[in-house]
Amino acid sequence: MYERILIANRGEIALRVIRACRELGIGTVAVYSEADRGAHYLDLADEAYCIGPAKAADSYLKIASIISAAEVGNVQAIHPGYGFLAENAHFNEVCRSCKIDFIGPSPEAMAQLGDKNSARSIARAAGVPVVPGSDGLINSEEEALRFAHEVGFPVLIKAVAGGGGKGMRVASNDLALKSSLQQAQAEAEAAFGNGAVYLEKYVQHPRHVEVQVLADGHGNAVHLWERDCSVQRRHQKLIEESPSTSVSAETRAEMGEAAKRLILQAGYQNAATVEFIVDSEGKYYFIEVNARIQVEHPVTEMVTGIDLIKAQIAIASGEPLPFTQDDIKSSGHAIECRINAEDPARNFQPSPGRIERLIVPGGFGVRFDSHAHSGYVVPPYYDSMIGKLIVHQPTREEAIACMLRALAELRVDGIKTVAPLHQEILSHSAFAEGRIDTTFVERTFMAG
Template sequence: MYQRILIANRGEIALRIMRACRELGIETVAIYSEADRGANYLDLADEAYCVGPAKPADSYLKIANVISAAEVGNVQALHPGYGFLAENAHFNEICRSCNIDFIGPSPEAMAQLGDKNAARSLARKAKVPVVPGSEGLIENEEEALKFAHDVGFPVIIKAVAGGGGRGMRVAANDLSLKSALQQAKAEAEAAFGNGAVYLEKYIEQPRHVEVQVLADTHGNAVHLWERDCSVQRRHQKLIEESPSLNVTPKSRKAMCEAARRLIIEAKYTNAATVEFIVDKDGNYYFIEVNARIQVEHPVTELISGVDLIKQQILIASGEKLSLSQSDIKCTGAAIECRINAEDPKKNFQPCPGKIERLIAPGGFGVRWESHAHSGYIVPPYYDSMIGKLLVHQPTREEAIATMLRALAELKVDGIKTTASLHQEILSHSAFAEGRIDTTFVERTFGG
């Protein structure tokens, strides 16, 4: 087992990893930018080093600075969390070349699954259904138009190195396809340094369902059931829950086994999330793999009783999975609301600034994951999420009731948050009845 781990991240996920390490008896080394200097959660680390100025490119994304902190901190391993360098295969490789274990998959598996076109090919090989798409990259308008005419509009353009909805555009006709193709390429180039794109048939009003998988270095792999992430705005997830509504037991089992099969085919180790879209008829199609822990991982922890961060660390240290597939039950219903420092009434405008007062909810079945506190200053340089509010109850109806109660208890004074929008969504009859898809929020609430 490791003695010291560097946490190459900030905020809520850094705190989450610190807590898991403390319970495992592992010392932690934190990093921070000048914008995060003095943050309360850093006090829980055994050591903390500044890695640069506020901007991510000069600090959390500065590979040389992060590696220097790891070497000065004398760590055996590094946990990347999510975002920043978590899915950077080059960084993964550098860590290993410096004799620092990267708590995640191998660089090769990460690179293979990080390329969406290669991942689709691998899925086909593993006999996992994929959305009809271009055989390779789309190089020009002529190729894009030919594909669209062959499969029929609408189509969706996706960046090979994409994520978070960037480099993604939907086109309904020739004219919009030409325009969207250039926009997607430019956006992907700016965001990822890679403007390569491919096309897929666009599945209208789909559900977004993802499967959590763990795989060790001894050939063992298990799934931990699914999460439904259909409540989203512009491809950004707002609410996640498990189990997924309107997925039949047969389809659910098949989807989860398909995810596990794909991870085995990829020779992947550690935690992964295999993402699918589900159409109106219940057919599921692979879309991508997230080669890291995800924001919504506590949803799975609540329904499975498995600490995913601890499992990541144990797997990376070479231990065999202590769980078999039959050990992993889905118990009750869990819901997560992402609380962002944004104003829903002003087109989700970011609201950095000082939190004058923060009262976190509690009570039976409530979990609050956050690094924020009264007096905390939300910086403008990073993701706007300040916390995750989760509930777990025997039934979905009870979980919704508990979440509404918890949202009413949550007080964040001094800045605007998305808590009020979550209350509106959870109170809506369509949500209660499970009549939701990835377009639900924009169709119902605008934005």
């Protein structure tokens, strides 16, 4: 096991990793930008180094600065968290070339699965259903139009290096496809430095269901059941839950096994999330792999009792999985609400600033993962999420009631958050009855 780990991230996930390391008896080195100087979670690390100015490009995305901090801190491994460099195969390679373990998959597996076109090929080879799509990258309007006319509109344009909805557009006719193609390519180039895109048949009103997988370096892999992430806004997840209400027990088991086959086919080690969409008939299709820990990993932790961060660290250090598939049970129902510093009433405009007062909910089955506190200043430079409210109860009905109670207790004075919207969503009859899909929020709460 490692003696010291550097966390190449900030905020909630940095604190989450520090906590796991403390329980494992592992020393930690934190890094921070000038915007995060003085954040309370930094005091919990054994050492903390400033790696640059506020902008992520000059700090959290600056590989040389992070490696320098790792060498000064004398660490054996780096945990990348999520976002920033977490799925950057080059950073992964640099870590390993500097004799520092990267807590994640190999650079090769990361690069293969990070390219969505390559990931689709691996899925096909593993016998995993994929959405009908273009055979390769789309290099011209003519190719795009040819594919769209073959499979029929609407079609979905997707960036091969995409994530978080960037470089993604839906087109319903020739004119929309031409303009959306250029927009998606430009957005992907700006966000990822790679403007390559491919096309898929657009499945209308799908459910978004993902499977958590762990694979070690000894040929073992397990799935930890699924999370339903259908409550989204413009492809950005808002609420996640497990188990999903949209899949049967048979489909649930099939998806878990399909996710394992894909991960093994790719020679992948560590934690991964295999994402699927489920159509109105209950058929599932692979869409992508997230080669890192997910924001919503606590949902899986609550229903399985498995600490995913500790599992990541153990796998990276060479330990075999301590359990088999038969050992992993899903108990009860968990829901996570992302608490973003945004104003839903003003088209989700970011709401940075000082939190004058923070009152955290508690009680049986309630968990709040956050680095924020009263007096904390939410910077305008990064993702707007300031915390995650998670509940776990015996049934879905009880989990919804518990979450509504916890949201009513949560107070974040001084800035706007999406908590009121979460209350509206959870109180809606369609959510209570499981009649939701990835367009539910936009159709129901954002129409007009």
